[in-house]
Amino acid sequence: MYDSNSKGISYLAGFFMLIAFVVASTILAGLLSIPNMDSDDGRKCFKY
Amino acid sequence: MTGESALNIEEGMTNPANSNAVKVIQIITAVVGFLLPVLLTAQILNRRPMKLLGFKGTIKWREISVVFAIVITALFVSAGLAYFNQHIPVDASWKVRFDKMEADYIKQASAILSLNNFGEYLLAIFIMAFLPALCEEALFRGGLQNFLSRATKNPWLAIIIVSILFSAAHFSFYGFLSRVFLGMMLGAIYHYSGKLWLSILAHFINNAIAISAVYATKMNGKSVADAMNDSGDASWYGIFALPILIALFYFFKKITVKPAEETPPAGKDESLRNTPFY
Structure with missing residues (x-):
């Protein structure tokens, strides 16, 4: 498949690169969620 | 790192008192994850990059209406597969685990789907229908299926593998087959049209119908859990809906216009691409 905008990296590498990024960004999303873990009444959602 | 045990986090995520926090976490997970x-x-x-993912081409009303018909018909096939999936014999210890996973999912969905008024319904449509449709389609169809299809030159192999990954990412045994099927339907829409907005639309309609059904049931005085625990015999629906679905896809394939791929400039030898002689 011709693509003049390709940067020359294979799509199979792109497939596995994307899976690795998803794993890493899911962990990042979990860390970013921590400051939002307050329940509706203002208390912490989770017991420490 | 958070000082939380996995059990505490699980309890927190399924507690209706944490509804707003769970909604924010859902948004962060969809966008960042x-x-x-x-x-x-x-x-x-x-x-x-956007063109590579499939954010291209113009969408025609004819395509939208056929996609809508495909999603409605696919719901019946999906219900049949879910019924079949529920009756697959599994070991007792595994069944306890699968039942707990399903119960936790329903509790978590109930926490997000408070649905006490029309405003909360619209918010649920945005958080549980639009955002997952946009983010999951970009990842699974525009990214994984697209890249694997280009790498293997076998689109249907890519559709099947990515649909299995799509279903596995939802962590639901009882919904596994119906989600593999949903993934294949969305994958086929993307493959035939080349337009990611159409598979996003199909995914959105599928999710929005489920949320609307739960909202209607709740407005009739039932709980969200009751609305989600419908397990009637739906096997016959699937058998009747499957040929209609195949016919709809045949029609969709004929009417959809795939955005043209670029053609190589005259005199360029593609075998020399990425070499100094190109």
Whole structure:
């Protein structure tokens, strides 16, 4: 498949690169969620 | 790192008192966990990342109406598969685990789907229908299926593998087959049309119908859990709906216009691409 905008990296590498990024960004999303873990009444959602 | 045990986090996520926090976490997970990695990968692979993912071409009303009919028909096939999936014999210890996973999912969905008024219904449509449709389609169809299809030159192999990954990512045994089927339907829409907006639309309609059904049931005085625990015999629906679905896809394939791929400039030998002689 011709693509003049390709940067020359294979799509199979792109497939596995994307899976690795998803794993890493899911962990990042979990860390970013921590400051939002307050329940509706203002208390912490989770017991420490 | 958070000082939380996994059990505490699980309890917190399924507690209706934490509804707003769960909604924010759902948004962060969809955008950071699904959308950002696919945009980053497309940027690394291509100079026109959005076009590579399939955000291209014009959408015609005819395509939209056939996609709508496909999703409605597919719901019946999906219900049949879910019924079949529920009756697959599994070991007793595994059944306890699967039942707990399903119960937790229903509790978590109930926490997000408070649905006490029309405003909360619209918010649920945005958080549980639009955002997952946009972010999951960008990742699974625009990213994984697209890249694997280009790498293997076998689109249907890519559709099947990515549909299995799509279903596995939802962590539901009882919904496994129906989600593999949903993934294949969305994958086929993307493959035949080349337009990611159409598979996003199909995914959105599918989710929005489920939320609307739960909202209607709740307005009739039932709980969200009751609305989600419908397990009637739906096997016959699937058998009747499947030929209609195949006919709809045949029609869709005929009417959809795939955006043209670029053609190589005259005199360029593609075998020399990425070499100094190109």
